[in-house]
Amino acid sequence: MAQLDVNDVTKHFGSLIANDHISFSVDSGEVLAILGENGAGKSTLMKIVSGFLRPDTGSVMVNDRSLRLGDPQAAIAAGIGMIHQHFMLINKMTVMENLILGHEPKTFWGQLDKGRAEREVRELADKFGLDINPSSLVENLTVGEQQRVEILKAFYRGAKILILDEPTALLTPQETLGLFQSILEFAQMGLSVVFISHKLDEVLTISDRVLVIRRGRVVDQTFTKDTDAQRLARMMVGRDVNLTMTRTYQGTSDPVLRLENLWLRATPSTHSLGPITFTLHKGEILGVAGIEGNGQQELAESIVGIRELDDGEMLLNGMPIEKLSVRKRLEAGIGYVPADRQEEGLVLDLKIWENFILRDYYRHPYRRGMGIDQHVAKQHAEAAVKAFDIRPGNIELPCRALSGGNQQKLLLAREISRKPHILVISQPTRGLDVGAIEYVHQQLIALAAAGTAILLISLELDELMRLSDRIVVLFRGQISGQAERHAFNRQQLGLWMAGQQPKELVL
């Protein structure tokens, strides 16, 4: 089938070397995992292989033939299929329209041959075991289904080498298993798969070989069967990492936030939420579990004030806040780290220091007359960039130039520096490497120990079980179960996530 050889690839961005003489190969039928810290250069490397970026030097070969570099069409023609972290589908079109876009089969008269397109799509879906209805609108599909469309699209264009960039970041555990099953089948068919992930257990489960990149260089390669999670973490980060950090309870019984019968009506794109009643205490971490789309986002946004309540009460330190604007709530001591850091959390075209003061630029200590005291703002941003080890540390760079993990660190740095009474934080470690996860967990533990009440929303049960004092589970906008730390039980939490009613529900 196809073998990929990457030879001596180097790529600079200004003075930064994102890829430094990288070489590796993937055989036909092999699953190669690429591991590396945030900013190590994995995405850059894959963009080079798939033609989205041109390297400064080096070559890429498919079956011993040189690939024309910096040309996505040439990469596709050579059989390279790239599945990006952010899907590139058109929501208002059907699955089939997306699949054939730009490669429409034509009749003799030059018109779209719809029958042939449908037949080809069904045959492909069958061949690769990717079950999907070609006439569904993409906007009505789950994330897992959209990913299947992306993979099918690559196959429709003749992919023999599949590159998956953090493909499980948005999937439920069940969808992840389904994807793994598919990957194994692809490998058995002789396809080559490159799998980029920060999740060591996934890498250990799915790959044959692991390539480790640090600061743009290949630092190690190993057969998966010869390694384990601790060793992989050490290779990646260059030191031992605590992969299972837990905390001992430090919370108090002082209520900080009280939600009483909070209720949100459904909209065409959202579930109804509630009635939800709970109290968040000083120094406590309250975990919110649930499969994506079961009201977590609505809950976070109604606390922060982005969404208006249809009913219910919300008290912050005893004061009703449900009528306050977002800005007033932030000023009153609520911090917010949204799940989508690129859409909601940061302004990617603004500089690092500008993003750092985004919540407070109009007030002390940043306001100066009608403008901003740039000196103070930059000083504070510099200090936070150092304290949170954000790389590269040049605060004049636009946020866009930071890797995902470093963007997340910047968001945390901003919110934590504001010393909030409450921090609402959603998917805090999505896309982060193990070293960065360890760091974020340390920060959350320290923040709670200093008295902040944290509402931790996460799809990762392990993360919730390690950090939370209590966990509530959301299912279709309602609390389907809750448990105290001493009674956490993975299986039970999973059942509640799937909507199974608990025997005893204490609210």
Ligand SMILES: Nc1ncnc2c1ncn2[C@@H]1O[C@H](COP(=O)(O)OP(=O)(O)OP(=O)(O)O)[C@@H](O)[C@H]1O
């Ligand atoms: N367009 C760009 N302009 C300037 N610098 C960039 C650009 N794209 C990437 N970089 C820098 O190149 C380095 C490698 O980034 P890359 O996105 O390849 O890392 P990564 O290993 O994929 O990280 P992550 O795991 O966080 O996704 C980083 O330091 C990043 O800031």
